Each structure stands twice: as C-alpha cells, then as structure tokens.
Amino acid sequence: MGEIHLTGHPASPGLAIGPVAVLTRAVASRAAKDDPAQEAAALKAAIEGAAAELAELIATVHGEAAEILEFQVAMLGDDALAESAYEAIVAGTAADDAWRAALDAEVAGYRAADEEYFRARAADLVDIRDRVLAGLNGTSAIAKISGDSVVTGDDISPSTFLAVDWTRGGAIALASGSPSSHVAMLARSRGAPMVVGLGPLPWNGQPPSLALVDGDAGTVIFDPQPETRRLFEQRLAAANAARIAADAGRLKPALTADGRCIAVLLNVAAPEDLAGLDPAICDGIGLVRTEFLFEGSRGLPDEDAQYAVYRRILEWAGGRPVTIRTLDAGGDKPIPGVTVDGERNPFLGLRGIRLSLARPEVFRVQLRALCRAAVHGTLKVMLPMVAIPTEFDRANAMLDAEFDALKAEGIACARPPLGIMVEIPSAALCAEDFAAAFYSIGSNDLTQYTMAAARDIGAVADLNDAGHPAVLALIARTVEAGRKRGAEVSLCGDAAADTRLTSALLATGLTVLSVSPIAVARLKAVIARETA
C-alpha cells in the first residue's frame, strides 16, 4: 500500500511519529428488561455511576483538565439532561436507546451552533453519552491507549485524552474535531501534537500501522515510505535539538547568523503575564494591552488604579523600554459603559483611538496616569487604530495638555513619546505623514483590513495570511517611512511569533519583533539561523 497524505487543520503544534491506535466505538450488547421501572432505575444507576467515575478522575488531575470534567459532572447532575430519556422509557423504549437518542439530540444542538466554541462542546456531550452507555452495558468506558501512539478516529473525548500518558511522544489525528475543543486546549498545554479536520479516513478494514503527524502544518502521513519516514525523523530530531537549544538561548540577545541584532520584546495582556518571568529574556515590552483594566465590575478604573498598574510593569522592566497601548476597545472587545452597542460592523466602527477621542473624559484619565507612571522607567505610549494624521495630532495635543496640567499641580510626571500602531492600510501607506515618535505594526488587524477576511471565520480564514505580498509590502513601506523619519518600527502582532514568516519579516528591514513570552525562545532560535 502506498503512503497516504492527509491535510487538515493544526490544533496543537509539534511533530510526532508513532503506531496508529484507532478509536473504536464499543458495540452495545445489552439485554433490556421489559419493565420501564427497571429500565429507568438502570439508567439512573448508570448516570450516577458515571458521575462517580468522573469525580474519581477529577481527583487525579488539576487545572484546566479538572474544570472540563467538572463541567461534565454538572451536566450529568442536571435532571434536564435525561428528562426526554426517562419520558421515552415510560413509553417503552430500552434505557440505552432512550439515553442515546436524548444525548444525540443534545449533541446535534451543539453541532448546529453558530459559534465554533459551542460546536466544539459536542465532544463533551459525546463523552458523557458514551460513559453512561458503557455503564449500562457493563463495559469499560475508556479504551487503553499507549502514550506513544498516534490516536486516530472521528473525534476524541476528553476522558480518553486524559487517560493517556502524553509525555511518551504520542499525537492525535482526527477526521473531524475542532481546534477549539477541550481536547485541543489540553493537547496544547501538554505538548501533544494534534491535527483535526482530516476528512474521512481513507481505509476500510485494515488501518495503517504507522503515522507521521505535523501539528504545525496540519498534515498527517499514514504508512510512509522508508524515505519519507527517514526525512521526517530528521526533522523531528532537529526540532527536538532546536527546542533544547532554544530554551538555553532564551536569555541571550537575538542575533542573526550574519550578525544583525534583532530586538525581541514581549506582548503583555495583564501584569500577571510577567509573574515568574526573568526580564533578561527580552529587550523590553513592545505591547501592554490596557483593556483588562476596563473589564470587570468595578466600573472604569480611576487614575490612581491605572497609575499603580503601569508603574508595576515599568518597575518589572528595570529600565528597558515599555510600550503601553491606550485603550483599544470596540471591534471584538466590547467594554460596558465605553463602547457603542449595536454597530452593524464593529470592526469598521468606533474603536481604538476613534473611541478614545469620542470619549475624552475616559481618555484624559488614562493619559494622566501614563504621564505619572513615566517617571518610573522608559515609557512609550502607543495609539491603536489610527487612520489619519489628525487623530494622532489631537491625541498628541491632549497628552501635552495633561502633562502640563500635572506639572502645574506639582505632581511628579514625564511626557512619554507618543507613537502609533500601524494596522489600517491608510496608516501604512501614508506612515511618513504622521508626526509619530515610533511605529508599531499590528499585523493581525493590518492583515484582516488588507485581505478583507477575518481569521475566525473558517470559510475565509485561508485569505487571512499575514505573509501575503500585499501585507508584506505595507510592512516594508512602514519600515521605509520609519527609516526616513528616524523613527523606530516594530511589529507586535501574531505574525511576529509565526516563525514561518520570520525570514520574510526580517527581509522588510524590521529589526524589532514583539511576541508573547512563550514564543521568545523559539523566535530567538529561528532568528539565529537567519542570513540576509
């Protein structure tokens, strides 16, 4: 038999090679009693048994895994789940058929959901269904799977995933499944490569014996030819060596193979992201998102509360530059009391700097807090979603006014340099026209506004490609404008952490990349291999 190449969607990164373990559905073999009362009692016992099994399993795991199982326990403990099954039993249906029909209806409801997240919960309901069915049939719910296998099947339940020791190098290859499923989250946190959406697995009867899984590319090769396998094993060995080297190189500055120095900065969504991190792994912070301050029940944060948080981040950085972005609400980030409800297309609406300029009473408080924090380190302030120079000029004048007011009141303060995020094509094309102190390219929005495709809409996600020549041309144009004006240009979107794009990004002339802390080691290792 020739090797089989399948392409799906990456759900958890990494490479793996292993024997194929096919998930099979246990065939029900149960002698139903002809008595509805006995059948109802059997179902009740099976549900309670399943809940007890889950409670036992919860005691052996923690964190995310425990919460996923607690969700299943809560669902099982709710009479509404089995309501229609009990009704069918009274009408004469066998307990297992009644339960299966009730849960299949529930599962169908989830599969029909608009949101990927809710569709992905179908796997949890299937897990619950099968655990109770196994109890009714008196069989074991969970197949024993060796942790070095490539587990294949239609979908995999959280219980099955949790029963496997993934430290042994196994992986998951699924015909359907979702990158948003609970199992995908768990696979990412446990480092198990996973590919979903491979489509119908093309074999009848005898399954393949070996599989190669590429969780970065979203591809799987079954029954590889010896040469294919040898090449894959080389990549696997190189990836392992790179990971070990990357972890060692995390604290060193990033230098390309031909000696260019690249600054690697951190993206931070909340001060907690910095807990336990050594500032030496980075050359500063390239993006502090401030939306977290405005969420929650305490209303809008006052000046002192904001100042305290900004100061803490500057003190952590110990003199390294810290770029804080002013509130970027709107679009996919609604904030009660600030953003406008009911916009037809919020991504093209009142968001980012547009919203801040429309709500000066909120914006001024943030600018004052930033000026006060600026005395505690090297602060830069960045405006999101700027389209035209007037927006920058107005914000710049407001920053001056707040700085002057603080000074007049005798309050310790400094006037931080003000820059813009380049995420709208107009700002990239006309970057030279802005009086900004620096530019930071937000590649996520720049890509979606250039390609007119959102990455969370599956049908058009392929178009949302930060490596498209049009996006790269806008980045290069911004870099060139920065060079002419003597203003620094950095890139702080997800493209910075996508190491497949590193060569292309550095080729535009970029020398500053900002990524989430977890991506630092890998990015530095890739930069070290770069030549001009």
Add this chain to the structure above:
Amino acid sequence: MHDANANRAAQTFVPLAASAVLVNPVGLHARPSVKLTQCAKGFVAKIEIALAADGPWTDAKSPVKVMRVKAPQGATLHFRVAGPDGDAALAAMLALVHDGFGEA
C-alpha cells in the same frame, strides 16, 4: 410540599429584572455556565436568563438548559428573578457577569 411552598412564595414577590453584557471570551461557555448555575442554586428565588428582554426564559439553575442558550461574547444577558432573596440573587448574578466569571 416544599416545592409547592417555594412556588407560592415566588409568586407573591414582584419579579426583578436587569441585564448585563457578557464580557468574558467566548461568552457563556462551559465554565461560566457551571459557575452561574452553582451560584443560582445558592438562592431560593426562581432565577431565569434570556438573550432578549421578553424571553424566552431559561432556568438559571440548570447547566444543561443554560448551555442550550449558547450566549456568545458581547451578548446582553437578561435576568428575571422572583423570590424572598431576589435582591441578593440578582446582585450576585450581575456581579458574576460583570466580573467575566473571573476569567476576564
């Protein structure tokens, strides 16, 4: 017996209503649903949720039914509460939503 009393009690209280926007990522998903129902079960009052001010209403004490609502991020969640501890129940529900169920 107890249920009958609780129902009678609920009917004599004026229903309270309020709404809040779901701010946490991906909305009223598995973990928030569990938190919401656990919190709701701590009150005697009848507590219901809906995506529109005029319903349809869903029992906030049933995780199965709350998950069926599939309320996404950014949706406005309406509450209807009736019972002797209605005020406290409504305040607790709104606080949970405002806090993004602790995951904002």
